[in-house]
Amino acid sequence: MNFYRDATWVLEYVEKTESQGRVAGSLQTLVLNSCKRYKLKTNPKHIYAAVNSCWLYTEFLDTVLQRSKILKDIPKKKGEPAFNKTTIKLLVHDLLFSKSKRIQMGKHPIKEFVLKHKTRLNSELVRLKLKLKVTDLKQLVNDNKSDVTPVRWIRINPVRSHSKEKEVLAELQKKFPTQVTSWTEIAPGTIYHDEYVPNLFGVHPGDKITSHELYRTGKIIIQDRASCFPAHILNAQKSDVVIDACAAPGNKTTHVAAHIFQDEEPDSVKIHAFEKDPERAKTLRTMIKAAGCSKGIDVHVGDFTKIAKPSTFPNVTGFIVDPSCSGSGIFGRKTIDEHNRSKEQTSTVPKEEDGNAVPTEEDYQDIAEKDLRTRLQKLSSFQFEIVRYALSFPSAKKLVYSTCSIHAEENERIVIDLLLDSKVKEAGWRVRKRAGVIPAWPRRGLYSEFEEVFRNEEEARELAEACIRVSPKEDGGIGFFAVCFERD
Numbered sequence: 280m281n282f283y284r285d286a287t288w289v290l291e292y293v294e295k296t297e298s299q300g301r302v303a304g305s306l307q308t309l310v311l312n313s314c315k316r317y318k319l320k321t322n323p324k325h326i327y328a329a330v331n332s333c334w335l336y337t338e339f340l341d342t343v344l345q346r347s348k349i350l351k352d353i354p355k356k357k358g359e360p361a362f363n364k365t366t367i368k369l370l371v372h373d374l375l376f377s378k379s380k381r382i383q384m385g386k387h388p389i390k391e392f393v394l395k396h397k398t399r400l401n402s403e404l405v406r407l408k409l410k411l412k413v414t415d416l417k418q419l420v421n422d423n424k425s426d427v428t429p430v431r432w433i434r435i436n437p438v439r440s441h442s443k444e445k446e447v448l449a450e451l452q453k454k455f456p457t458q459v460t461s462w463t464e465i466a467p468g469t470i471y472h473d474e475y476v477p478n479l480f481g482v483h484p485g486d487k488i489t490s491h492e493l494y495r496t497g498k499i500i501i502q503d504r505a506s507c508f509p510a511h512i513l514n515a516q517k518s519d520v521v522i523d524a525c526a527a528p529g530n531k532t533t534h535v536a537a538h539i540f541q542d543e544e545p546d547s548v549k550i551h552a553f554e555k556d557p558e559r560a561k562t563l564r565t566m567i568k569a570a571g572c573s574k575g576i577d578v579h580v581g582d583f584t585k586i587a588k589p590s591t592f593p594n595v596t597g598f599i600v601d602p603s604c605s606g607s608g609i610f611g612r613k614t615i616d617e618h619n620r621s622k623e624q625t626s627t628v629p630k631e632e633d634g635n636a637v638p639t640e641e642d643y644q645d646i647a648e649k650d651l652r653t654r655l656q657k658l659s660s661f662q663f664e665i666v667r668y669a670l671s672f673p674s675a676k677k678l679v680y681s682t683c684s685i686h687a688e689e690n691e692r693i694v695i696d697l698l699l700d701s702k703v704k705e706a707g708w709r710v711r712k713r714a715g716v717i718p719a720w721p722r723r724g725l726y727s728e729f730e731e732v733f734r735n736e737e738e739a740r741e742l743a744e745a746c747i748r749v750s751p752k753e754d755g756g757i758g759f760f761a762v763c764f765e766r767d
């Protein structure tokens with residue numbers, strides 16, 4: 280019963296968050312946060328599996344619960360319902376949708392109560408499947424099982440390693456004794472030394488690393504390979520002063536710090552990290568502290584375009600601009616994003632009771648497409664403005680723009696709009712060529728996007744080549760885009 284009690288709290292927390300509006304972050308994060316908040320003893324992984332599946336089937340579950348009238352049948356104890364509705368939902372989920380089709384609990388009144396309704400629940404499920412014309416409701420939910428990273432990427436943090444990177448490497452090799460030559464060969468116990476980013480390694484996602492001493496002491500940092508590209512491309516030196524305009528949770532900020540401070544604890548501020556969201560700024564501070572960089576990084580909480588005046592930062596030479604985006608290159612967000620989207624649309628369960636016409640599959644696709652276009656329009660105008668603003672800082676010489684989106688609207692088209700902008704042109708900005716942007720990385724920007732605007736084929740090709748694209752999963756991590764602007 281303890282498991283179902285804990286899962287009930289988490290599911291109630293998730294549903295409450297969801298009822299307050301769009302859900303931010305991944306479902307894993309929400310589950311982990313609620314497990315911490317309620318100090319739950321059950322393994323969060325088991326809770327996540329139950330809550331995730333319940334969440335995926337929630338519409339169907341609600342329909343079956345409602346039509347079977349099981350919730351109306353809950354007995355009263357001292358005038359109050361004897362059983363929690365969310366716990367019943369979890370139990371019914373296991374009975375109808377789990378692999379074993381069993382409630383994993385010993386003898387208990389709530390189990391007996393649900394089993395008493397088993398025949399009715401099953402017949403409502405059959406009716407629903409008939410109505411939806413499927414043999415299994417699985418056909419209507421998006422399988423989230425493959426929604427995990429194929430590689431866990433970790434980088435050595437020189438600031439905490441104090442010239443002892445070799446020792447850190449030796450420790451890593453102790454934990455992962457077999458070295459493989461391609462990330463595609465990574466298996467439990469093996470390690471891959473990345474060929475594009477120095478001091479970056481890939482290990483199997485099933486290999487636990489967060490309890491390792493190296494992780495707890497900040498000597499290694501978990502960071503997706505593509506997310507390491509911006510700081511590597513920026514290549515900040517000791518003489519640089521850098522602004523990270525959209526910094527939380529701070530992966531790229533501390534990676535820039537690794538370039539500037541290398542293996543010395545910083546003693547003066549060389550990085551200004553801006554973050555609009557005060558809660559996320561707290562995480563940013565925690566990450567900076569864990570990386571040993573508190574003295575070298577100033578955190579500014581607020582909208583970068585409002586609180587960072589170019590005249591207040593006359594010495595800033597470099598920028599990382601990694602603004603909020605659609606996150607379409609990230610997996611693990613899939614369930615949440617789909618849920619957010621379906622909230623904005625109508626239910627996928629036809630509502631025969633209210634007499635409305637049942638929308639067709641094409642209607643749903645239409646709504647989803649329009650919704651995506653509106654989101655992309657809003658996001659891209661914000662992304663354009665924030666980069667354009669950063670490019671107005673007087674001493675800035677290099678800026679890396681990145682997103683974890685796969686959409687050209689947030690990537691190549693932003694580059695094009697900036698290159699065509701008169702202020703950007705006047706200030707002498709250009710796109711750094713492939714030779715200076717991880718030239719060996721094979722996947723580059725979309726030529727078709729540049730070709731439409733730049734009639735000179737060579738110019739269009741050069742611009743596409745200057746951009747980096749990372750394909751989600753296929754390239755061993757999240758989907759990503761990066762480009763570098765520079766001037767003399």
Ligand SMILES: C[S@@+](CC[C@H](N)C(=O)[O-])C[C@H]1O[C@@H](n2cnc3c(N)ncnc32)[C@H](O)[C@@H]1O
Binds near residue numbers: 532583584
């Ligand atoms: C994609 S995340 C950044 C991830 C981060 N660069 C990293 O690698 O860990 C974008 C962040 O920008 C913040 N943000 C969005 N608009 C902003 C603005 N106008 N000024 C400052 N921060 C902003 C968001 O709150 C969010 O935390």
